[in-house]
Amino acid sequence: MSNKFPEYKQFNLSQINKDIQKWWEEDDTFHKSMSTREGKPTFVFYEGPPSANGQPGIHHVMARTIKDTFCRYKTMQGFLVKRKAGWDTHGLPVELGVEKLLGITKEDIGKNITVAEYNAACRKEVMKYTDQWEELTRQMGYWVNMDDPYITYDNRYIETLWHLLSKLYKKGMLYKGYTIQPFSPAAGTGLSSHELNQPGCYRDVKDTTATVQFKVVRNEQSEQLFEGEEGDVHFVAWTTTPWTLPSNTALAVGPKVTYVKVRTFNPYTGTPSTVVLAKDLVKAYFKAEHAEVDFSEYEVGGKVLPYEVISEFKGADLAGISYEQLIPWVKPDGDAFRVITGDFVTTEDGTGIVHIAPTFGADDDRVAKQSGIAPLIMIDNEGKRQPMVDRTGKFFAIEDLDADFVASNVNVEAYKEYAGMYVKNAYDNNLTEKDPTLDVHISVMLKKENKAFKVEKHTHNYPHCWRTDKPILYYPLDSWFIRTTAVRDRMIELNKTINWKPGSTGTGRFGNWLENLVDWNLSRSRYWGTPLPIWRTEDGTEEKCIGSTEELVGEIAKAMEAGYMDNNPYEGFEVGVNTKDNYDKIDLHRPYVDDIVLVSSKGEKMFREPDLIDVWFDSGAMPYAQQHYPFENTDVMKDVFPADFIAEGVDQTRGWFFTLHAIATMIDDSVSFKTVISNGLVLDKKGNKMSKRLGNAVDPFETIDKYGSDPLRWYMTTNAQPWDNLKFDINGIDEVRRKFFGTLYNTYSFFALYANIDGFNYSEEEVAFEERPELDRWILSLLNSLIKEVGESYENYDATRAGRAISEFVGENLSNWFVRLSRKRYWGGEMNTDKLSAYQTLYTCLLNVAKLAAPIAPFYMDQLFNDLNAVTNKETKQSVHLATFPSYDEALINKDLEERMNIAQRVSSMVLGLRRKEKLKVRQPLSKIMVPVLNEQFQTQMEAVEEIIKAEINVKEVEYLTDSAGVIKKKIKPNFKTLGPKYGKLMKQIAGAVNGMSQEDIAAFEKAETFNITVGDENIALAMDDVEIMSEDIPGWLVANEGGVTVALDVTLTEELRNEGVAREFINRIQNIRKDSDFEVTDKVNILIAKTEEFDAALAEHADYISNQTLAASLEVVAKLDEASAHKIDIDGTEVLIAVNKQ
């Protein structure tokens, strides 16, 4: 407790950051902000777990500022805001880090390092940067509970995941299937989309592409195509991967696309040929002028390819037509070689007919399944179903295939020449880029067989494996899926209830994504992650999905009984004891779970499916897993689910936001979060992505250390809407420091300086609002408007708007107008109502600003709050973050007052401008200004602020000029807003007529309050509100004009005015001398001034005034002053000697 408001020598936000941080830690303010709200309504926030194996960057400050701001705001509103920190600990980035650290590759795992050792290394590695993360959290003032974070590798966390998976399994939403996935034959592993999106993975490559002819089978269905034909008819289709042609089992057409039959020649063999392709793409294969060429002029290999369009078909009409297998090496089992329809077929490239190889394309696989088309499958010598290409990237060698299968399905004679060949040269160590590729070999073969229509090189973008640098294949792999498509409609419905910021992300990016949802591929062939808790018999007929450790331990016991296991690896674990110690006795990770063999109901051995699950399931399940639900906390679940609010980067839209939503929908038929803010990226100041590699990344610690967190947070919040990318410019932080924090600090310092002198401590009665001067009521009105706007903005999750409004209030209104105009009220003199009101008003503004801004700038605002409160004890809380968010008083908001103060500001600004033009210093008083008044309301408004204007511009009088004198020149403008709807098209003419009105017309208009004009044939009666009439000029005077307000300045100087001006000059010089001499503001002085002709009269006349203003005990004009002990000053070019001495 103190009786003085703290005054500071310097303003150092970095130091304040450290001091307040220390104080919060000692005081445990964060926990108090929750404990004091115990029992209050909860506001639920979920923390998206960062991965602690990466260092935090400046963009994390962005996302966390948003999170923190709204949690603090809700706390100040009285909610209990629990927020549990969490760590995302599984997944590929961790594995990669470990491999780099240990200098090993995937191939070493299981050979040179055991899975147990490998995973132990991951477990250690993943928490590598937790210190840094915790430090950043503290320094940036992000209040999140780090005492008991959820950690995704924790066995209890995994147990909840298993519970959820088994729940889904029981609902029939978990299934094993195969899908086409990116696969790197060179590395022998599937790749995640994350890996594919590593920089540089997509590269332009030049490949041999082929447009090939599929011969139509003539039958009843295809008869339409053969009308008028004697020879064969072909479908033509284009492919960038000719090596997939032997696996072709269907052709797809667009149902609404128009196709044409074209008679022409095969350009390689010269054989007459009839082909079918999309009408729009005829021009891509044939030159229009060649349509005129006579077929008899055709030469094989020549540049001219004559053609004739015969007839047209709709894609839908072609569906079902059969064609002969293009490359009959392997016979598929099942329906194949017919035309199907697909919505994805376009006429943008190719022929509008798409070659479908279900084993090598995701789209192909999907449409083939929908149409019941069989994929081209081989059986290997282990009896497994395989695509034509093996996992090393070559066509299966005949000896690697099942002999029975070869006998029944393979045309050995044709296939043997190609068997064993790699589909990309990059996979074959004996080949280089210059060697012909398999694509070329196949194309050559097709040319010879009259099956190729066009073969050419084509450059396209193709993904490469980031580890081997070799191209990837799309390859069918077995995976476990969650049937998210089954709840798609429900997810869409629930999504509509979520408040997305910005809304477009919810309806657009996320909404569209849901519309096109596919089943969630859960499988990952990795080591460090949550194991899939599914055990299967070898033949796959029996399965068990384990939902808890209790269940697993029970199953182990049964397996031991059956003799399949010798010992229980989880011995000592006590079921139902939820302590960390107990759960640390076991490990649910690989390889331990892999060693567990269970027994099926029929007594068969069951082995765990070796997959791990997608790490996104880990994070998406956090609402449940952070509570270890349902093994613990079943009672609190309803209080912490769903979340009221979450926020992350926009890149999480299809990541965390999706998995949260999907899991909550499937498990609880509920949303997982009610409001979500997705923020944009933080780019460098040139708009480039930040990266350590480019060296343009900004270190958050350095930045906070230099500037403090508050300006950083403020800058990030107010510079751009959160969903816009932020071009991060360090100068912007400095600007915020000066503009906002500097101004606020200066305002406080000003307040503290004088409040301490006057001993103000807010112990006096509150000055009644009506008794406060105009200026005070004005700023209080604005303050209440501000509280309203800021409250609404926070409520609407718009901190940008809130911050900008606060900044505007502090900079423009509070500091630049209220304080500037009020300064004299605080100087000297006794405490009276006016002075008290000035203090109370300023105090109220500062205190409320502290509260309003606290969610965004928590450090400085807490200091400001406490500095203000230390003396007054008006607040019972020790921290602004424990205080209650202010509410506004509608009764104090006075729009008319705000408007007239605006007039005062405009008039002042204009007069100051006139003074500058005439080189009349503000210090020189002038006699009057003249203001034309066109209506009473304006005069009333002016009169209310007259004193303020006079003081601000230093004139003695305001003269109101009414119309009657006829000295005012007026201007009239049409009011488009009222005229527009009434007269529409006549607007232009009306505007012309109005603008052309004379002074007499205007006068007549005003008198009659209506005016008739003729436009074309129409007579139009204008009403007063159809126009705006304002003053423009007062002929003969020095006039300024702005926004309809006109003001004239009388620049005549009388002797009296001049003398007063001189007196003011003296005051100014004396004040400067006082300051230069380092006198205290309260020191009394004696003044001696050397006699001069020019100024004696002024000095004599205003001696008291000067003494008063400068705290002079005496003021004497003397004949002579010693230059050494006096100051030489210059007033209007005349030198004067003056001595100012402390009394």
Added chain:
RNA sequence: AGUCCCGUAGCUCAGCUGGUUAGAGCGCUACACUGAUAAUGUAGAGGUCCCCAGUUCAAGUCUGGGCGGGACUACCA
């Protein structure tokens, strides 16, 4: 390729449901002020509101189509 965001002064951004003179800050230039002073104020210069078409009496604002930057998802003939 699809979806979404962004495009307004040299830079960073406002501009609400369309209304006729498009704003602010920074920077630049000039001036002023000086008991808030390593502050502050005022003014000036600076605009093809990305382009084209449309709707309308009226378009920075609405519609369509492009272009450019970014993000995500996908990669398919």
